Each structure stands twice: as C-alpha cells, then as structure tokens.
Amino acid sequence: MxxxxxxxxxxxxxxxxxxxxxxxxxxxxxxxxxxxxxxxxxxxxxxxxxxxxxxxxxxxxxxxxxxxxxxxxxxxxxxxxxxxxxxxxxxxxxxxxxxxxxxxxxxxxxxxxxxxxxxxxxxxxxxxxxxxxxxxxxxxxxxxxxxxxxxxxxxxxxxxxxxxxxxxxxxxxxxxxxxxxxxxxxxxxxxxxxxxxxxxxxxxxxxxxLKIDAEADPVDPEAFAPIIAATRSRHVWVAASTHPGEDEIVLDAHRKLLAKQSDALLILVPRHPERGDAVSDLLASRSLAHARRSQGERPDGEQPVWLADTLGEMRLWLAATPAAFIGGSLFDGIGGHNPVEATQSDAAVITGPYTASFDDVFAAYEAQDAVVRVQDADRIAQAVTAIWNGQGASVQAGRAAVAALSSxxxxxxxxxxxxxxxxxxx
CATH class of the missing domain: 3.40.50.11720 (3-Deoxy-D-manno-octulosonic-acid transferase, N-terminal domain)
Incomplete structure (x- = not known):
C-alpha cells in the first residue's frame, strides 16, 4: 500500500x-x-x-x-x-x-x-x-x-x-x-x-x-511501617508529581502552613526522581531542612520536608496523607496528572487550573465537589488547611467521582x- x-x-x-x-x-x-x-x-x-x-x-x-x-x-x-x-x-x-x-x-x-x-x-x-x-x-x-x-x-x-x-x-x-x-x-x-x-x-x-479500572498498588506493610512512624504525629500533606517551577510555589505554600502549624510536614514527590539533586538544592536555598528518601533518610521532628526522590513509591506517600496536591497543573503545557490513585489511597485531591490531559476525569471530580482548584501558594495553603480541618474536598466525594467514571x-x-x-x- x-x-x-x-x-x-x-x-x-x-x-x-x-x-x-x-x-x-x-x-x-x-x-x-x-x-x-x-x-x-x-x-x-x-x-x-x-x-x-x-x-x-x-x-x-x-x-x-x-x-x-x-x-x-x-x-x-x-x-x-x-x-x-x-x-x-x-x-x-x-x-x-x-x-x-x-x-x-x-x-x-x-x-x-x-x-x-x-x-x-x-x-x-x-x-x-x-x-x-x-x-x-x-x-x-x-x-x-x-x-x-x-x-x-x-x-x-x-x-x-x-x-x-x-x-x-x-x-x-x-x-x-x-x-x-x-x-x-x-x-x-x-x-x-x-x-x-x-x-x-x-x-x-x-x-x-483503563486508569480508572486499574487496581491500586497494594501497600507493602513492611515498607509502610517506617513511613507511618515518621509521620503519625505530624500534619502531613503530599505534593505529588511536581514539575520545575511548581516546587517553588509548593514550598511557598508550605512556609505559610508552617507559620500556623509548626509540625507541618510536606512530602515532596517530583514527577521525575532524577531531579532530586536540583530539588534538594532548592530546599537548601530556602533554608528548609529536609530528609531525602533516596539517601535512606527519614525526617526527624524538626525537619519540615521529606523529599521523596524515588521510584515506584507513590502509593506509600499518598496512603500517608489526608491531602494531595497533584502537580503538572500550575502551568499550561503539561496538562495535569491523574488524581485517581490519590482517591484510591484515601487522600483528598487538590490541583491547579491546567488539567487538559485529564479534563474528563476532573469534570467528574468537579461534578462531585471532589477537587479543589488552586493557582498560587495562598490557595494551596488554604486548601490543605481546610482538608486538615475536615472541610473542603473529601475522599468520599472522590470515590463517588471514580465510581461515576468507571465504565x-x-x-x-x-x-x-x-x-x-x-x-x-x-
């Protein structure tokens, strides 16, 4: 032909x-x-x-x-x-x-x-x-x-x-x-x-x-136990799949959270773990003490950030938090990332305004009031605080959205x- x-x-x-x-x-x-x-x-x-x-x-x-x-x-x-x-x-x-x-x-x-x-x-x-x-x-x-x-x-x-x-x-x-x-x-x-x-x-x-029908990765109890030990006494949130430019906004939001909640812990998960050194340098430039997962480190009570620069552990991080910001969404061009794994892990969903790659998924989430849209550090901090206080987007609403999407x-x-x-x- x-x-x-x-x-x-x-x-x-x-x-x-x-x-x-x-x-x-x-x-x-x-x-x-x-x-x-x-x-x-x-x-x-x-x-x-x-x-x-x-x-x-x-x-x-x-x-x-x-x-x-x-x-x-x-x-x-x-x-x-x-x-x-x-x-x-x-x-x-x-x-x-x-x-x-x-x-x-x-x-x-x-x-x-x-x-x-x-x-x-x-x-x-x-x-x-x-x-x-x-x-x-x-x-x-x-x-x-x-x-x-x-x-x-x-x-x-x-x-x-x-x-x-x-x-x-x-x-x-x-x-x-x-x-x-x-x-x-x-x-x-x-x-x-x-x-x-x-x-x-x-x-x-x-x-x-098919991502809706995909089974959530099981949580390995042995791998999860030290994560729970390091986070159980902290106010935790996760910034998942962040891209260059978003980390700075996320860290600004975390500063605002720390001002009101001194035990706040951010688990920062870059979309590409090979950016770990660059993100670690950024944290150091902001005078934010942090532990690096790739180095086998766990945060002590004084470190406000855990840099999760490893592969294949997103399920563990999402299972450890009530609130997940889904990256790739604060700037036009990437199109956002899938929120379903966060919902399957019992984390409420926060995302930016740019989610064109998953607009059908987020339309279902918005129909159930299962996502909070944010565009800057102030709004991120407000959304995380609301979830910590049992307000804003809920896991139950997220589950309803996923059920509506399942076909x-x-x-x-x-x-x-x-x-x-x-x-x-x-």
Whole structure:
C-alpha cells in the first residue's frame, strides 16, 4: 500500500538522518537522558533472549502509561498463564519502574528510535504475536513495520487532546493510514472517540479510561511501617508529581502552613526522581531542612520536608496523607496528572487550573465537589488547611467521582484483545 506524502517524507527523512541517530543518543547519555548500558536497545538490538512461545508486546511512552500496562499484563496472564510479555517504553524513569514492577514472565526493553533500520532489527528479533499500544505515542515506522509483518495491533486507552486532534485533522491522510494499522481502537473518553471517528469516518468505541479500572498498588506493610512512624504525629500533606517551577510555589505554600502549624510536614514527590539533586538544592536555598528518601533518610521532628526522590513509591506517600496536591497543573503545557490513585489511597485531591490531559476525569471530580482548584501558594495553603480541618474536598466525594467514571473499560478491552490473540478477530 502506497504511503501518503506526509508519511513518505517522514520515512525518507528518518532514513537519511539515520547516521545522526547514534551520536545523538550518546549526546543524550551525557545529558543523563539515556542509559549508557542500554543504548543498543534504542538501536533495535535486544539485550535479552526472546522467550519461546507466544509473546504479547505492550508499548507506552513513559510512567503515565505504566499502570495501564501492568493491569493488562495481569489480566492477560490470568487468561493464559503461558503468555510472555515484552514491554517497551522510552524513558529512564519508566524503565526503572518497569524493571521493579513487572512479573517474571515480562521483559522490559527500550523502544527503538523510529529509524527504519532500528525498527527492522527490533521487529525481526522479537516477532511478537500481538502489539498493544497504550494511549497516544504512535511511531510511524514502528506501526507500519508491524503491520507489514502481519502483527495484529490494538490501540487501547486512546487519549488525545484538542490540539492533537487538530494536528491529525490537518494531515488527515497520514493519520488515517497510521490508525488503519490497528485492528481495534478503544477510546478512553468521548472526546477522543468522537475525534478519531471523525478522522477515520468510522465509529471508534468509547470504552472508558483503563486508569480508572486499574487496581491500586497494594501497600507493602513492611515498607509502610517506617513511613507511618515518621509521620503519625505530624500534619502531613503530599505534593505529588511536581514539575520545575511548581516546587517553588509548593514550598511557598508550605512556609505559610508552617507559620500556623509548626509540625507541618510536606512530602515532596517530583514527577521525575532524577531531579532530586536540583530539588534538594532548592530546599537548601530556602533554608528548609529536609530528609531525602533516596539517601535512606527519614525526617526527624524538626525537619519540615521529606523529599521523596524515588521510584515506584507513590502509593506509600499518598496512603500517608489526608491531602494531595497533584502537580503538572500550575502551568499550561503539561496538562495535569491523574488524581485517581490519590482517591484510591484515601487522600483528598487538590490541583491547579491546567488539567487538559485529564479534563474528563476532573469534570467528574468537579461534578462531585471532589477537587479543589488552586493557582498560587495562598490557595494551596488554604486548601490543605481546610482538608486538615475536615472541610473542603473529601475522599468520599472522590470515590463517588471514580465510581461515576468507571465504565468497565478493562472488561471491554480484554473482550477485544482475546480474539486478536487467538486469530479470530471479526
């Protein structure tokens, strides 16, 4: 099948620019953006042996898709314990998380750079029986190469904001060609379902958000006990998944809380733990004594901040607090982060004004008065104080919002994936 002009140009450009990929990767290694020991994976070379038998390949961009991937691995394993899994992501943070969280029958590899040569290496070696892409990271050469090899593909939990939709509509022929690589697409929300249906001129079902159906990570009692010991006598709040620029506002809010509640403890959880040194320097510049989780430290009674610069422990932090500020939301451009895990951990939700990536989720929260919107340090401090005093957003309202959002997304997705694995897709 011939390619539309946009995709033909992309393929030519990624082929001709191929010699630049290797030095570019090494430049990223120097900047701490790539794992020097796993560069081969980014060039399509496997560092692990492909297991015998059927192999399901799941791909997600980064940490945000990890809970969906883990939920699907568990559900597919329950269906068929003999299945093996290949999980690909593109960031060091997600790789570290997957290496820790995946079960023994699953392998993590970095997704190859979308250069035709690298894609061929990757697909020819792994030869997956099914490919499942999560949400919205769609690499043209990777999709086209998989389709060419007859690998059935599904796009699950598809989520696209209005800006992405406009971009796709402006190059509709290329968008249609890529989306037609998928045998099945399930949209996470109605906006995405409507937008993809308009692009394809075919119905794309709205099955619901898999992140809502994802089970909350269990709290490890052994890991949780020292956290409770360090926080039980304090007024605690968590600033979760913060980004550069937000930390300063959060710390200003904490200063205001300390002025009225001297035992206040902020658990500050940067979205990317590799920012730990920079955030620690910021705390020192503000003369805020702190303990660093990455150094094995726990706050004493005099330290007002616990810097949680580690991976895979968000559930522990959220379970230790009545109030959670969800970052990525104080400035335009990131789109916020998912509040559901906070609700599942019995923490009331506070967030900023910019949550476009989760507008369907926050609409349900607002309908239940389950979230407090804030835009500055004063409002954050007021919202945290209200929750400490049993006012403002409540966990019960959050649970009602999550219940309203639940639509059986996992069961509908599994219903679509099963026949793709057995080759009986109709």
């Amino acid at each position: 011939s390619l539309p002009p946009g995709l033909l140009f992309y393929r030519c450009a990624t082929t001709l620019a191929g010699p630049l990929a290797h030095p570019a990767l090494h430049f990223r290694v120097k900047r701490g953006k790539e794992d020097a020991l796993r560069i081969d994976e980014r060039e399509g070379r496997a560092l692990r042996v492909r297991p015998a038998g059927r192999l399901v390949w799941l791909h997600g961009a980064s940490v945000g898709e990890s809970r969906v991937i883990l939920t699907l691995v568990k559900a597919l394993s329950n269906d068929n314990p003999r299945l093996n899994f290949l999980v690909t992501t593109g960031t060091m943070t997600s790789a570290a998380m997957m290496d820790k969280a995946l079960p023994s029958q699953a392998i993590h590899q970095y997704v190859p750079i979308d250069r035709p040569l690298y894609v061929r290496r990757f697909l020819d070696y792994w030869q997956p029986d099914l490919g499942v892409f999560v949400e919205s990271e769609l690499w043209p050469n990777l999709l086209l190469g998989a389709q060419h090899r007859g690998i059935p593909l599904a796009l699950v939990n598809a989520r696209m904001n209005s800006g992405s939709m406009r971009g796709w509509m402006s190059n509709r022929s290329s968008a249609v060609r890529l989306l037609r690589c998928f045998s099945w697409i399930g949209a996470a929300d109605q906006r995405t379902a409507d937008g993809l249906s308009d692009i394809l001129r075919d119905t794309v079902p709205m099955v619901g958000n 059986g997304a996992l069961s509908q997705t599994m219903k679509a994936l099963r026949p793709m694995l057995t080759g009986t897709l109709t």
